[in-house]
Amino acid sequence: MWQMTRQDLRDLAVGAAFLGTGGGGDPYIGRLMVQAAMDAGKTVTLLDPSEVPDDALVIPTAMMGAPTVLIEKIPSGEEAVASLRRLEEFLGRKAYATMPIECGGINSTMPLVVGALTGLPVVDADGMGRAFPELQMETFSVLGVPGSPMVVTNEYGDNTIIQARDDKFMEWLSRGVCIRMGGAAYIAEYSMSGADVKRTAVPNTISLGIRIGRCLREAKQNHKNPIDELLKMLPDTHYSYGRIIWGGKVIDVRRETKMGWALGYAQIEGMDGWRGTMEIQIQNENLIARVDGKVKAIVPDLICIMEAETAEPITTEYLRYGQRVVVVSVAVPPIMRTPEALEVFGPKGFGIDEPYTPIEKLV
Amino acid sequence: MWQMTRQDLRDLAVGAAFLGTGGGGDPYIGRLMVQAAMDAGKTVTLLDPSEVPDDALVIPTAMMGAPTVLIEKIPSGEEAVASLRRLEEFLGRKAYATMPIECGGINSTMPLVVGALTGLPVVDADGMGRAFPELQMETFSVLGVPGSPMVVTNEYGDNTIIQARDDKFMEWLSRGVCIRMGGAAYIAEYSMSGADVKRTAVPNTISLGIRIGRCLREAKQNHKNPIDELLKMLPDTHYSYGRIIWGGKVIDVRRETKMGWALGYAQIEGMDGWRGTMEIQIQNENLIARVDGKVKAIVPDLICIMEAETAEPITTEYLRYGQRVVVVSVAVPPIMRTPEALEVFGPKGFGIDEPYTPIEKLV
Numbered sequence: 001m002w003q004m005t006r007q008d009l010r011d012l013a014v015g016a017a018f019l020g021t022g023g024g025g026d027p028y029i030g031r032l033m034v035q036a037a038m039d040a041g042k043t044v045t046l047l048d049p050s051e052v053p054d055d056a057l058v059i060p061t062a063m064m065g066a067p068t069v070l071i072e073k074i075p076s077g078e079e080a081v082a083s084l085r086r087l088e089e090f091l092g093r094k095a096y097a098t099m100p101i102e103c104g105g106i107n108s109t110m111p112l113v114v115g116a117l118t119g120l121p122v123v124d125a126d127g128m129g130r131a132f133p134e135l136q137m138e139t140f141s142v143l144g145v146p147g148s149p150m151v152v153t154n155e156y157g158d159n160t161i162i163q164a165r166d167d168k169f170m171e172w173l174s175r176g177v178c179i180r181m182g183g184a185a186y187i188a189e190y191s192m193s194g195a196d197v198k199r200t201a202v203p204n205t206i207s208l209g210i211r212i213g214r215c216l217r218e219a220k221q222n223h224k225n226p227i228d229e230l231l232k233m234l235p236d237t238h239y240s241y242g243r244i245i246w247g248g249k250v251i252d253v254r255r256e257t258k259m260g261w262a263l264g265y266a267q268i269e270g271m272d273g274w275r276g277t278m279e280i281q282i283q284n285e286n287l288i289a290r291v292d293g294k295v296k297a298i299v300p301d302l303i304c305i306m307e308a309e310t311a312e313p314i315t316t317e318y319l320r321y322g323q324r325v326v327v328v329s330v331a332v333p334p335i336m337r338t339p340e341a342l343e344v345f346g347p348k349g350f351g352i353d354e355p356y357t358p359i360e361k362l363v
Numbered sequence: 364m365w366q367m368t369r370q371d372l373r374d375l376a377v378g379a380a381f382l383g384t385g386g387g388g389d390p391y392i393g394r395l396m397v398q399a400a401m402d403a404g405k406t407v408t409l410l411d412p413s414e415v416p417d418d419a420l421v422i423p424t425a426m427m428g429a430p431t432v433l434i435e436k437i438p439s440g441e442e443a444v445a446s447l448r449r450l451e452e453f454l455g456r457k458a459y460a461t462m463p464i465e466c467g468g469i470n471s472t473m474p475l476v477v478g479a480l481t482g483l484p485v486v487d488a489d490g491m492g493r494a495f496p497e498l499q500m501e502t503f504s505v506l507g508v509p510g511s512p513m514v515v516t517n518e519y520g521d522n523t524i525i526q527a528r529d530d531k532f533m534e535w536l537s538r539g540v541c542i543r544m545g546g547a548a549y550i551a552e553y554s555m556s557g558a559d560v561k562r563t564a565v566p567n568t569i570s571l572g573i574r575i576g577r578c579l580r581e582a583k584q585n586h587k588n589p590i591d592e593l594l595k596m597l598p599d600t601h602y603s604y605g606r607i608i609w610g611g612k613v614i615d616v617r618r619e620t621k622m623g624w625a626l627g628y629a630q631i632e633g634m635d636g637w638r639g640t641m642e643i644q645i646q647n648e649n650l651i652a653r654v655d656g657k658v659k660a661i662v663p664d665l666i667c668i669m670e671a672e673t674a675e676p677i678t679t680e681y682l683r684y685g686q687r688v689v690v691v692s693v694a695v696p697p698i699m700r701t702p703e704a705l706e707v708f709g710p711k712g713f714g715i716d717e718p719y720t721p722i723e724k725l726v
Contacts, residue, residue, distance in 0.1 A: 161524040180539035
């Protein structure tokens with residue numbers, strides 16, 4: 001159990017952008033919300049999964065929809081709290097803690113807002129181990145914790161409680177509700193016992209986000225190469241392997257918003273010894289990187305595009321022609337690489353007709 | 364309290380098509396479902412609103428969406444029962460009875476299926492007094508009974524419980540869910556006390572449907588003019604005034620399915636003394652009838668197109684070039700003509716820029 005500091009929060013915003021692998025939305029708004037709560041004297045307590053009693057009820061919270069909408073109608077933070085409270089009422093039980101469902105992007109910070117406003121501790125774990133675009137793409141779901149009942153709430157207090165036959169249909173129904181709520185909504189789902197947290201969550205992903213942000217910051221302060229330092233740090237985490245897989249200049253970006261996603265690709269012409277052009281296919285997140293048709297990294301392993309100069313992670317919406325970038329790929333933990341997990345959020349889950357090959361073998 | 368007979372059911376199917384004023388869907392499927400339940404030894408008990416204890420809980424049930432979809436995936440009847448049961452669980456109370464929300468079209472029969480399958484009595488009343496396309500268009504809503512909490516269920520048992528700030532937003536959210544459930548769903552909403560039934564419902568609309576069907580049938584059996592007989596019967600009901608407002612031949616029909624509605628118009632060239640051409644504007648239901656721009660009847664008063672030969676009500680989807688028809692307009696009860704009611708389901712509720720004028724004044 002530990003209290004999050006303001007510095008942790010700033011570091012997390014950077015680390016969560018890295019774990020977002022291009023998607024997940026900018027954690028900036030969430031960071032501001034937690035900061036405002038801290039300014040008002042609130043605290044955020046994080047719990048290691050091992051500290052959660054087996055029979056405790058954990059209710060994860062998140063935002064759902066387009067982060068671009070969120071920026072136009074900034075939430076008060078009470079929306080996600082309302083979802084959690086509705087689910088508590090529906091279940092007839094109080095939550096012991098909340099937890100992220102996603103550690104990449106904005107959803108790394110949303111449960112911290114809930115924690116600050118309610119006083120509930122936040123479990124240092126999540127169900128995606130990165131960012132993914134759909135709600136069934138969760139280790140929770142893969143390992144048998146149902147997403148339903150799920151609550152979807154908006155800023156007016158309108159809410160729906162969804163009970164679906166499976167998590168894919170829950171995603172389908174809730175996406176429809178979210179769209180009708182204006183494209184952004186606040187959710188509570190995958191409620192589970194402490195025992196299930198330990199069994200199904202990707203552990204220590206908030207602290208991983210903080211460590212990534214801190215590592216990049218300290219490297220810069222100490223005039224070291226931030227990306228090198230990051231790759232040296234990773235073996236000490238559950239994300240034990242990371243490599244630079246490309247470096248060069250963005251020469252083409254195609255993006256269209258279709259079916260609620262940012263779909264497209266980026267082309268990066270190799271420089272500094274990298275020969276050829278890397279093409280990265282995007283569905284919110286960076287899904288697959290190829291050079292001359294040859295796969296260099298593939299989902300669910302992380303594919304992160306970073307500014308060559310500053311080592312800042314670049315999210316899909318900020319990709320621009322002419323940017324000098326470094327592409328880093330990182331191995332995800334074993335819990336995310338089982339055949340059952342790959343079925344849901346491996347290449348097949350995105351309609352990509354390529355087998356999954358771990359980044360360690362591709363390098 | 365009375366038991367519905369098979370003949371009642373056949374008569375209701377005709378009368379409910381009349382009360383559908385072109386919309387509401389064909390009650391045929393619902394009739395078959397009730398008949399199957401009767402064949403299996405089940406009964407349908409109808410209750411006069413005055414027979415419902417003031418503190419009893421009444422949960423109305425209905426189908427929602429496109430009746431055309433319903434015909435392609437015929438329900439078992441358990442879907443609407445599941446909605447009722449979910450709402451009972453959510454409210455923590457058992458229903459004393461069910462009730463229609465709409466007495467025109469298919470929703471006149473859906474609660475009878477629920478009544479037959481559960482043994483619950485069905486209150487002889489509804490909230491529309493005809494058919495309307497949207498869920499906030501209810502005397503219940505106008506008179507302060509909220510539609511929420513509302514349950515939407517499909518044939519797979521997927522369900523959502525919707526709690527919305529108002530009934531229009533409930534319509535908006537549930538329509539989104541219904542579309543994602545494939546365009547047809549089963550609902551329980553506007554749960555209320557017996558006292559509220561007496562205060563807010565349009566009374567005796569199922570028995571009215573039966574009486575209309577019976578009247579048309581008996582007139583034909585006795586070689587009398589069915590429409591004349593119907594108009595003679597109406598003063599004995601809450602729908603106290605009815606007139607033939609046109610007769611002629613359908614010379615044009617335009618219909619398009621847009622935003623989930625059948626939008627368009629029908630043109631009827633006058634014959635047998637009717638001079639000019641009547642144009643009827645349609646949004647699922649017949650909304651306004653004009654001759655040379657002059658209003659002849661307007662929503663919420665009923666505008667029913669009937670086959671001249673057989674006196675069968677013609678629903679929007681069966682309108683065809685060349686049909687010989689008679690157009691009948693009927694006054695709705697006072698509870699549907701208050702300024703508050705007209706605000707919701709008068710011309711303005713449909714975006715029609717005409718004042719409401721009662722049919723008695725237009726004739």
